[in-house]
Amino acid sequence: MKKLMILLLTILFSVSAFAGGQQDADPAAAVEQSSEPITLRFGAVNPMNHPFLQGAQFFADEVNKNSGGRITIDLYPSSQLGGISEMVQSVQVGALDFTMSKPGTIADMGVKDVYVYELPYVFRDEDHLNKVMTGEVGERILAKVQAGGTKLVSLAYHSDGARSFFTTEKPVRSLADMKGLKVRVQNIQMFVDLMEAFGASATPIAYSELYSALQTGVVDAGENPVAGYYTNNFFEVAPNFTFDTHTMAPTIIHMSEISWNKLSPADQKIIKDAAVASTGFVKEFVARKNQEYIADMESKGAKFYELSDKDAWIEAATPVFLKYGAGLTDLIKDIQAVK
Numbered sequence: 001m002k003k004l005m006i007l008l009l010t011i012l013f014s015v016s017a018f019a020g021g022q023q024d025a026d027p028a029a030a031v032e033q034s035s036e037p038i039t040l041r042f043g044a045v046n047p048m049n050h051p052f053l054q055g056a057q058f059f060a061d062e063v064n065k066n067s068g069g070r071i072t073i074d075l076y077p078s079s080q081l082g083g084i085s086e087m088v089q090s091v092q093v094g095a096l097d098f099t100m101s102k103p104g105t106i107a108d109m110g111v112k113d114v115y116v117y118e119l120p121y122v123f124r125d126e127d128h129l130n131k132v133m134t135g136e137v138g139e140r141i142l143a144k145v146q147a148g149g150t151k152l153v154s155l156a157y158h159s160d161g162a163r164s165f166f167t168t169e170k171p172v173r174s175l176a177d178m179k180g181l182k183v184r185v186q187n188i189q190m191f192v193d194l195m196e197a198f199g200a201s202a203t204p205i206a207y208s209e210l211y212s213a214l215q216t217g218v219v220d221a222g223e224n225p226v227a228g229y230y231t232n233n234f235f236e237v238a239p240n241f242t243f244d245t246h247t248m249a250p251t252i253i254h255m256s257e258i259s260w261n262k263l264s265p266a267d268q269k270i271i272k273d274a275a276v277a278s279t280g281f282v283k284e285f286v287a288r289k290n291q292e293y294i295a296d297m298e299s300k301g302a303k304f305y306e307l308s309d310k311d312a313w314i315e316a317a318t319p320v321f322l323k324y325g326a327g328l329t330d331l332i333k334d335i336q337a338v339k
Contacts, residue, residue: 038071038267040259042098043081043090045207050231051160051289052100052251053077055282059253062274071267073098079208084186092151094258100158100251104188111148113141116328116335117249120194120317123335126161129248130283131338133157134276137331142252152254155275158282161225161290162245168214168221171240173305175199175312184210184219194246194320198313214238227286230293235302242305244313253278 042060046052053075060073081087081096088105090096103114116122123129132138138157145154165172165183172178179199185191187204195202203219213219214237222234223246229235253275260268294304307313325332 035070038067038263040071040073040097041076041081042073043076043087043096044100045079045084045087046077046228047231048075048077050077051227051282051286052158054285055158055278056098056100056253058281059274059278062277063270066270066274067267071270083206083208088152088254091254091256094256096256097259098253098255100253102186102251103249104186104190106145106150106152106154106252108188109148109150111145111150112327113144113331114252115190115324116141116331118188118190118247119321119325119332120246121314121321122325122332123248126159126248128338129159129250132335133159133250134279135338137334137338141331145252145254146257151257153257153260155253155255155272156279157250157252158279159248159250160227160282160286162243162248163223163225164242164244164246165221165223166229166234166238166241168217168238168240170220171303171305172221172242172244174307174309175316181221182219183221183223184213185223190320190324193323194317197316197320198246199316210234211237225286226290226293230297235297235300239302240305241297241302242307244307244310246313246317 042056044053044056048054048057056075056077060075063071063073081090084099084101084105087096087099088101091099103117107115107118123132134157142154142156145152165178167181170177170181172181175198181200182203183195183200184205185195185202186207192202192204200221203213205213205219210219210222211232211234214222214234222238224232224234226241229241235241255271260271263271298304
């Protein structure tokens with residue numbers, strides 16, 4: 001019932017947002033109506049102090065400024081409008097204008113090229129990832145999302161760094177320490193397979209439930225970049241963080257194709273340019289904040305560990321890389337060629 005109410009409310013708000021001049025999806029009508037005020041809605045699972053929401057706020061401010069105050073984007077953080085899957089579905093039907101998701105969510109819709117971002121250890125480092133995201137290869141992958149019939153227009157990427165494990169009890173210092181751990185993952189088969197390759201047990205649960213799941217022992221571990229670990233207060237219940245950097249998948253900003261088609265070409269350009277600019281903003285924000293986050297968490301009892309056997313992790317993950325990289329050989333080569 002709660003999910004149904006959320007969906008009904010998002011549809012109601014979406015209709016209101018385009019009332020008074022944005023009801024017709026015809027492009028010519030959109031050009032004529034482009035002087036009308038527009039209010040759009042952006043839903044996300046993370047809290048406002050997370051880099052992705054800081055990036056979303058930057059995006060909203062840029063759109064408002066570059067449209068002369070005519071386009072307003074309201075943010076709904078902290079899963080106010082549902083979990084990731086619910087919000088992606090709302091965006092697909094035009095009940096919500098924007099959200100963001102990891103590539104795996106979109107890959108499960110049939111757009112297999114985006115799986116490349118989720119592959120373990122596919123990027124040399126975070127600088128390599130950023131060059132791919134902001135270059136020709138990254139734009140080509142974004143275009144595949146809409147072309148794949150998802151009803152989503154994927155605009156740009158936000159990256160808060162590599163994902164690593166954190167645990168409630170036993171610190172992870174080597175691959176052997178993963179054996180038997182119950183690890184929360186997204187409900188995506190590749191992540192289930194990766195946890196099994198590491199010797200752990202995958203437990204798919206909603207991100208919004210992870211804190212309580214760690215607190216109550218439903219899971220022993222989760223995985224996030226440093227920023228997510230800090231801003232969601234996971235360190236309070238899982239104080240051991242290990243820099244294994246198993247994936248570096250960015251988050252993708254999506255707009256509803258229905259909402260996009262109601263905009264004039266000029267307004268579409270404002271939206272796209274602001275989203276691209278937000279990528280650089282988030283990169284700089286994360287670089288500036290991560291050391292502050294670590295220092296603050298250490299002062300509150302969190303411990304941070306480096307691996308002694310990184311090659312063993314890469315070797316363990318290789319079967320998963322090959323399984324989900326099948327059919328993406330050319331794309332992987334293009335990524336590896338980015339210097």
